[in-house]
Amino acid sequence: MNTRLCAESILRVINDYQEALKDFSEEEFCRKPENGRWSYAEIYCHIIQVNMRSLLAVERCIYGKQQQKRDVAPLISRLILYFGQLPPGRIRIPANISAIVKVITKEEAKNDLIKFTGKLNELMPKILKCSPYQRIRHQRLGMLNCNEWIRFIEIYSIYQFKSLQKMKDSKR
Numbered sequence: 112m113n114t115r116l117c118a119e120s121i122l123r124v125i126n127d128y129q130e131a132l133k134d135f136s137e138e139e140f141c142r143k144p145e146n147g148r149w150s151y152a153e154i155y156c157h158i159i160q161v162n163m164r165s166l167l168a169v170e171r172c173i174y175g176k177q178q179q180k181r182d183v184a185p186l187i188s189r190l191i192l193y194f195g196q197l198p199p200g201r202i203r204i205p206a207n208i209s210a211i212v213k214v215i216t217k218e219e220a221k222n223d224l225i226k227f228t229g230k231l232n233e234l235m236p237k238i239l240k241c242s243p244y245q246r247i248r249h250q251r252l253g254m255l256n257c258n259e260w261i262r263f264i265e266i267y268s269i270y271q272f273k274s275l276q277k278m279k280d281s282k283r
Contacts, residue, residue: 117265124268155220158271168247172257188252
């Protein structure tokens with residue numbers, strides 16, 4: 112797992128999110144589907160929040176805010192990170208994450224994506240130097256180091272973008 116390549120992949124998918132924003136009217140972006148699913152605005156809010164929180168965990172690894180641990184992530188987590196895919200089926204989002212999702216405007220989404228990109232670029236030189244033993248707990252995947260957190264951001268961003276594209280295609 113090359114962290115630099117993962118970061119480049121993240122930047123590409125974030126660019127795809129920005130390009131996809133152009134396809135929505137403000138009304139369509141914020142409209143809540145009748146089937147109880149999230150609106151495009153809520154999906155964007157969610158992915159931005161997850162990515163920003165993940166970068167916060169990366170920062171904690173960099174600056175040693177947690178005790179260094181030699182524990183490795185559980186086998187299922189290592190397989191997810193190795194193969195670059197989440198298990199098939201719908202992923203249940205934890206209640207604490209779901210509770211903070213809100214409807215945002217296209218402008219807010221665009222600005223937040225730019226902030227995320229800037230923060231990732233700012234942290235990359237430090238991430239490359241970070242100790243592999245400095246780990247922060249992920250709610251589901253266990254203890255992850257900086258490189259694993261970056262890989263998680265890449266996997267989850269791509270996963271959510273594919274879901275967004277499926278949702279978009281099904282409405283046509």
